[in-house]
Amino acid sequence: MTDVAKLAPFFLGAYGENHQHFEQAWLEFFRDHVYWRRNFHPQDVPPVSAVEQYQPQYLASIARTKEALHQLSAELKQSVPISNPRYVGHMCSELLMPSVLAQMITTLYNPNNVALEVAPVTVKQELQVGIQLATMFGFATDPSQAVCGWGHLTSGGTIANYESLWLFRAVKYYPLAVYLAAQQEDKLDFCWQGQAVTQYSPWQLFNLSIDQVIAFNDQLIATLKDYQQTEQKYLLAIVAAHRIESLGPVDFYQALPGLKQPVVLVPITAHYSWQKAMKILGMGSKQLRYVQVDEHMRLDPADLRAQLAALAASQTPILATVGVLGTTEYGTVDPIDQLVAARQEQSELNYYIHVDAAWGGYVSALFRNADGSLRSQTEVASEFDQFPSDNVYKGFAALGDVDSITVDPHKLGYIPYGCGAIITRNRRVVEFISQEAPYVFDDTGVQPPLDERLMNLGQFIMEGSKPGAMAAAAYVSHQVLPLHSEEFGRLPAKTVQLAERFHQLVREFAKRVQNKVTIVLPMDTDTNLTCVAFNPVGNRDMAELNRYTRQLFEHVKVKPERLATSREFIASYTSIQRKNLTDKVANKLCTQLGIDPTTYTESLFVFRHTLMNPWLGEESGKCDYLAKYLEFLAELIEQS
Numbered sequence: 207m208t209d210v211a212k213l214a215p216f217f218l219g220a221y222g223e224n225h226q227h228f229e230q231a232w233l234e235f236f237r238d239h240v241y242w243r244r245n246f247h248p249q250d251v252p253p254v255s256a257v258e259q260y261q262p263q264y265l266a267s268i269a270r271t272k273e274a275l276h277q278l279s280a281e282l283k284q285s286v287p288i289s290n291p292r293y294v295g296h297m298c299s300e301l302l303m304p305s306v307l308a309q310m311i312t313t314l315y316n317p318n319n320v321a322l323e324v325a326p327v328t329v330k331q332e333l334q335v336g337i338q339l340a341t342m343f344g345f346a347t348d349p350s351q352a353v354c355g356w357g358h359l360t361s362g363g364t365i366a367n368y369e370s371l372w373l374f375r376a377v378k379y380y381p382l383a384v385y386l387a388a389q390q391e392d393k394l395d396f397c398w399q400g401q402a403v404t405q406y407s408p409w410q411l412f413n414l415s416i417d418q419v420i421a422f423n424d425q426l427i428a429t430l431k432d433y434q435q436t437e438q439k440y441l442l443a444i445v446a447a448h449r450i451e452s453l454g455p456v457d458f459y460q461a462l463p464g465l466k467q468p469v470v471l472v473p474i475t476a477h478y479s480w481q482k483a484m485k486i487l488g489m490g491s492k493q494l495r496y497v498q499v500d501e502h503m504r505l506d507p508a509d510l511r512a513q514l515a516a517l518a519a520s521q522t523p524i525l526a527t528v529g530v531l532g533t534t535e536y537g538t539v540d541p542i543d544q545l546v547a548a549r550q551e552q553s554e555l556n557y558y559i560h561v562d563a564a565w566g567g568y569v570s571a572l573f574r575n576a577d578g579s580l581r582s583q584t585e586v587a588s589e590f591d592q593f594p595s596d597n598v599y600k601g602f603a604a605l606g607d608v609d610s611i612t613v614d615p616h617k618l619g620y621i622p623y624g625c626g627a628i629i630t631r632n633r634r635v636v637e638f639i640s641q642e643a644p645y646v647f648d649d650t651g652v653q654p655p656l657d658e659r660l661m662n663l664g665q666f667i668m669e670g671s672k673p674g675a676m677a678a679a680a681y682v683s684h685q686v687l688p689l690h691s692e693e694f695g696r697l698p699a700k701t702v703q704l705a706e707r708f709h710q711l712v713r714e715f716a717k718r719v720q721n722k723v724t725i726v727l728p729m730d731t732d733t734n735l736t737c738v739a740f741n742p743v744g745n746r747d748m749a750e751l752n753r754y755t756r757q758l759f760e761h762v763k764v765k766p767e768r769l770a771t772s773r774e775f776i777a778s779y780t781s782i783q784r785k786n787l788t789d790k791v792a793n794k795l796c797t798q799l800g801i802d803p804t805t806y807t808e809s810l811f812v813f814r815h816t817l818m819n820p821w822l823g824e825e826s827g828k829c830d831y832l833a834k835y836l837e838f839l840a841e842l843i844e845q846s
C-alpha cells in the first residue's frame with residue numbers, strides 16, 4: 207500500500223471523500239453527548255419544556271441562529287481552499303479527521319484545562335501529549351528518574367517561545383535572588399559545593415545549568431529543614447522578595463552592580479515572535495543578538511562560536527541560544543548538534559538551549575522507531591533521494607540534548623489552530639514558575655508529588671483558561687497515528703519526498719525555460735518548504751528581477767477582493783533580505799541568478815511553497831499537482 211493510500215482514511219479529503227465517515231462519527235458522538243446530559247439526574251424535569259419549544263417566539267429565535275449560521279457559511283465560502291492540493295502557500299493544509307472530530311466532540315463538554323477541577327479528563331490528556339512529544343524528541347520521560355521531560359499545550363508557537371524565555375529567566379536568576387537574600391539573612395548563606403553562596407560572584411551564580419540550579423535549590427531546601435515551619439516560610443519569603451520577577455529589573459540590577467543584562471542569541475532567520483518575546487518580558491529587543499546564517503540559510507556555527515567567545519570575554523550573561531528546526535521562511539534546519547557542542551566547549555559559560563521547532567518538530571516522527579529509539583541515518587535515507595543531509599540528521603538526533611523545544615501541533619501535526627506546545631527536558635523547571643507557595647509548606651507537612659501538582663496547569667503556564675478540546679484533538683490524533691516512523695511519520699515522509707520531487711521537477715523545468723528565465727532554488731530541502739527565484743534572461747538588475755517576479759506572483763496570490771477559489775494555484779512568497787546575508791552568500795546567489803551584486807541592496811523576492819498536502823504527487827494515475835503547477839508557471843512565463 208502506498209503512503210497516500212495509508213493516509214487517506216485519516217483526512218476529510220480535498221473533495222470531502224470521507225464525508226460519510228465524518229458525518230457518522232459526528233452524529234454518533236453528538237447523540238452520545240446528549241444522552242450523557244440526560245443521564246445526569248434523569249428524573250429531574252428539564253428546565254425547558256417541549257411545549258415551550260413549539261411557541262412561535264421560540265421558533266423565531268431558533269430561526270435567528272439558523273439565519274446567522276447561513277450567513278456565516280456563505281461568507282466562509284470566500285475562505286482560502288487550504289485543503290486542496292492546489293494550495294501550496296502558507297503553513298496550513300488538510301486536517302487530520304480524528305483531531306477535528308475530537309475537538310468538536312470535546313467542545314460540547316467544554317473542559318477548561320487551566321485546572322483539573324474543571325477538566326478532569328483533558329488535563330491528563332494534555333500532559334500525556336506532552337510526554338508523547340517529549341519522547342518523539344528523545345527526552346527521558348520516566349517520572350521515577352531524576353530528570354524527566356514534560357510539556358503542555360499553548361495557543362501556538364509564539365506563546366511557547368515566550369514561555370521558554372520566561373522559564374529560563376525564572377531558573378537562571380534564582381541563585382542570584384538567593385545570593386541577595388543571603389546578604390540580608392545569614393541563615394540563607396548555605397554551603398553550595400564547598401563554598402558559602404555569598405562567596406560566589408554573581409557571574410558564577412548566573413552561569414549554572416538548569417540541573418545545577420535545581421540541585422542548588424534542593425540544597426537550600428535541605429538546609430532549611432532544620433528550622434521551624436514558620437521560620438522556613440519567612441526565609442523563603444525573603445528569597446522570593448529578591449527575585450527579578452518580584453523586584454523588577456531596575457531594582458534587581460541595582461542590587462547587583464556589574465551584572466549586565468542578559469542576551470539571547472537567535473539566527474537571523476528566527477521567527478519574529480523572538481523579538482516580541484524580548485519586548486514582552488522587558489528584556490529589550492536590543493538584547494536579542496542575531497547569528498549569521500550560511501549559504502544554506504542555516505545558523506552558522508562559526509559565527510555563533512565567535513559571538514559566544516566575545517560575550518564570555520566581556521562577561522555578558524547569556525540567557526539562551528536558540529536554534530530553529532524548520533525556519534518559517536525557508537524550512538531550513540539549524541545545526542542543533544553544533545549549538546549543543548558550542549555550549550560544551552565554553553566551560554565558563556552556561557546558558558540554556560531552546561529549539562524553535564514550531565514548523566519542523568513533527569518531522570521528528572520519521573526519525574523514531576516504534577519503541578522510541580532513533581533510526582539510523584541510512585535507514586531514514588533509504589526512503590529519500592538526498593534527505594536527510596548529515597546536518598539535518600544530526601540536528602534531529604541532538605534534540606534530546608537541548609533544554610526545551612517549541613512545536614506546533616497546528617502546523618505539521620495537522621491539528622486545528624489553537625494548538626502549540628512547549629516541551630522541556632527537565633520538568634522541575636516549573637518549580638521556579640509556580641504561583642503557589644514553595645512546596646515545603648504543604649498543610650500536612652508532606653510534599654504532594656510533582657505529578658499531582660502539575661495537574662493544576664494554570665499555576666505553571668503563561669496562559670489561563672484554555673481549551674481542553676485542543677488537548678483531546680492532539681491526544682486522539684496521536685493515539686490514531688502514534689509519533690513514530692511507521693505511523694504518523696508516513697505523513698512528513700511523504701511531504702519531504704514531495705519536496706524532493708518538486709526540486710527535481712523545478713530543475714528540469716529550469717532547463718525547459720532557460721531561454722526566457724533563469725530559475726534558481728536557493729535552499730536545499732531540509733524539510734518540505736521550497737523557495738524558487740526567477741530572473742528574466744539578460745536582466746542583471748535586482749529591482750527588475752523583483753518587479754518581474756512580483757508580476758508572476760500576482761497570478762498565484764490570494765487577494766481580498768477576489769475569491770481565492772477562482773485561482774488555478776495558490777502559493778506564497780518571501781523576501782530574502784540582503785542585510786541578513788554575508789557577502790559570500792549574497793554574491794553566490796547573484797551569480798546563480800545572473801544578477802549584478804551591486805544591485806542587491808534591499809531584498810530578493812522569491813516564491814515560497816509549503817508542501818504539506820500528501821496528495822500533491824503523481825500517485826497511480828491521479829492528478830499530478832506539482833507537474834501541473836509547473837505547467838501553469840510555464841504558461842505564465844511564456845506570456846510574460
Ligand SMILES: *Cc1c(COP(=O)(O)O)cnc(C)c1O
Pocket residue numbers: 361362363364365367477479530532533534562563564565614626
Ligand atoms: C509558525 C512559527 C512560529 C509561531 O508560531 P504560531 O503558532 O504562529 O504562534 C514560531 N517559530 C517558527 C519557526 C514558526 O514556524
